[in-house]
Amino acid sequence: MPQNEDCVVSYTDCLHGEDLCLQVDFTDGGSEQIVLGSETDDHCIFDGFFLSEPERTVAATSPDCPIKPSSDLHVTFRHPKCKGMYNNIYQSSENREYPKRPVPKPMKSHFHKMPEGRQNITASNFTYQFPSTGFDLRMMVFYDRGFLQQHYHNKYYARQTVQKLIAHAKQTYLTQDKCQYLKMPKVHFVIEDIAAMDWSFPQGEDMYDYFLSDELWYFTRNYHVEADLYHYIQYNPDGSGIADLTENKVDGPGVCNPDRGMRKAISGWTGDHNDVQYNGGTFAHEIGHTLNMHHDFVHPSGMNPPSEDMCDRGDRYWNGVSCTWMASVMDYWCDSEKEFYKDWSCCSIDDFKYLYNKRIQKYGKYCLDTHSNTCYNEETDGYCNYKKSRGYCDYAYYYHKACRKTCKQCST
Numbered sequence: 001m002p003q004n005e006d007c008v009v010s011y012t013d014c015l016h017g018e019d020l021c022l023q024v025d026f027t028d029g030g031s032e033q034i035v036l037g038s039e040t041d042d043h044c045i046f047d048g049f050f051l052s053e054p055e056r057t058v059a060a061t062s063p064d065c066p067i068k069p070s071s072d073l074h075v076t077f078r079h080p081k082c083k084g085m086y087n088n089i090y091q092s093s094e095n096r097e098y099p100k101r102p103v104p105k106p107m108k109s110h111f112h113k114m115p116e117g118r119q120n121i122t123a124s125n126f127t128y129q130f131p132s133t134g135f136d137l138r139m140m141v142f143y144d145r146g147f148l149q150q151h152y153h154n155k156y157y158a159r160q161t162v163q164k165l166i167a168h169a170k171q172t173y174l175t176q177d178k179c180q181y182l183k184m185p186k187v188h189f190v191i192e193d194i195a196a197m198d199w200s201f202p203q204g205e206d207m208y209d210y211f212l213s214d215e216l217w218y219f220t221r222n223y224h225v226e227a228d229l230y231h232y233i234q235y236n237p238d239g240s241g242i243a244d245l246t247e248n249k250v251d252g253p254g255v256c257n258p259d260r261g262m263r264k265a266i267s268g269w270t271g272d273h274n275d276v277q278y279n280g281g282t283f284a285h286e287i288g289h290t291l292n293m294h295h296d297f298v299h300p301s302g303m304n305p306p307s308e309d310m311c312d313r314g315d316r317y318w319n320g321v322s323c324t325w326m327a328s329v330m331d332y333w334c335d336s337e338k339e340f341y342k343d344w345s346c347c348s349i350d351d352f353k354y355l356y357n358k359r360i361q362k363y364g365k366y367c368l369d370t371h372s373n374t375c376y377n378e379e380t381d382g383y384c385n386y387k388k389s390r391g392y393c394d395y396a397y398y399y400h401k402a403c404r405k406t407c408k409q410c411s412t
């Protein structure tokens with residue numbers, strides 16, 4: 001085991017008949033097992049958890065569909081004994097030299113002006129606590145024509161890439177980082193649909209103008225599906241993104257705005273299938289802006305447009321603790337040698353909770369639905385009954401996840 005590796009993931013045989021099982025070896029000699037099932041019929045997007053700890057979720061996707069014993073695997077999870085969320089397996093000849101943790105590039109993006117009082121946050125006692133079950137975020141996802149072209153004009157492959165990206169991005173919202181008395185709530189993605197756009201979005205600086213244009217605002221506000229967020233994925237080699245930032249205002253843009261056209265984000269897709277976690281990170285970052293999360297740094301210029309050096313930045317503080325240079329979701333990743341992608345900073349949780357409290361004070365409730373933790377099957381009842389009849393309720397994946405209701409026979 002190389003010295004700088006803190007935990008190593010490898011394929012292992014499944015003891016309980018799941019679709020895919022992995023072993024994680026830690027430097028202290030211990031190991032854990034991960035069990036996963038395929039979310040889709042094509043057996044290339046996997047969703048699972050640690051066998052000893054079903055609340056600790058894992059996403060795994062492969063460039064190969066269906067997956068083979070020789071396939072590379074992109075694995076995302078958070079574990080206190082592992083440095084970052086990305087713990088990949090590279091074994092194919094073309095990717096063997098690829099780093100286990102993909103090197104983050106400084107994310108090219110818009111800079112937002114930091115609202116008054118948010119640069120150095122003084123910790124406050126919030127009246128309203130987040131619901132213990134977290135929230136549901138209903139999302140309508142689109143991809144542009146450039147994205148489709150990169151998938152040989154095949155909507156099946158394009159959709160598959162979108163699903164992979166979401167599988168990794170959602171892990172960020174299922175880990176619950178704590179910061180003293182602050183705890184990030186789980187935000188459960190509910191994907192309303194994935195739709196293809198007929199046109200390509202402009203790239204480079206023009207993308208920012210397009211985001212602010214009447215054209216995109218009008219399209220979004222008139223789209224026939226109701227959602228909390230309209231998230232556009234565009235082919236964009238620089239991987240940048242932009243979102244409706246709530247700006248700390250109770251009626252500001254973002255997921256709580258009554259106008260659909262003010263609840264949108266664009267996330268870039270770089271075109272490299274080995275960037276699936278990086279692109280998923282951008283997707284998660286842009287969602288953060290729509291929840292009132294600002295950047296985890298302060299830019300000397302104070303605001304737009306991006307300067308030449310993305311990493312020329314100052315620290316942002318929460319209660320005297322720096323939120324910068326931790327490779328958190330709302331930071332830029334500037335030093336890949338030292339930074340390992342984590343999740344939420346204290347500043348991010350405080351930003352979210354600040355607006356959550358302001359909304360409840362003004363309207364008596366928050367705009368996102370509280371997640372319902374009732375017992376349900378993720379697969380259809382018919383499928384679960386069939387699995388149960390074949391004895392699959394003894395297998396962890398079905399018992400804890402796919403057929404929770406059928407296998408546990410709980411009432412709803």
Ligand SMILES: [Zn+2]
Nearest residue numbers: 109110285295
């Ligand atoms: Zn940003």
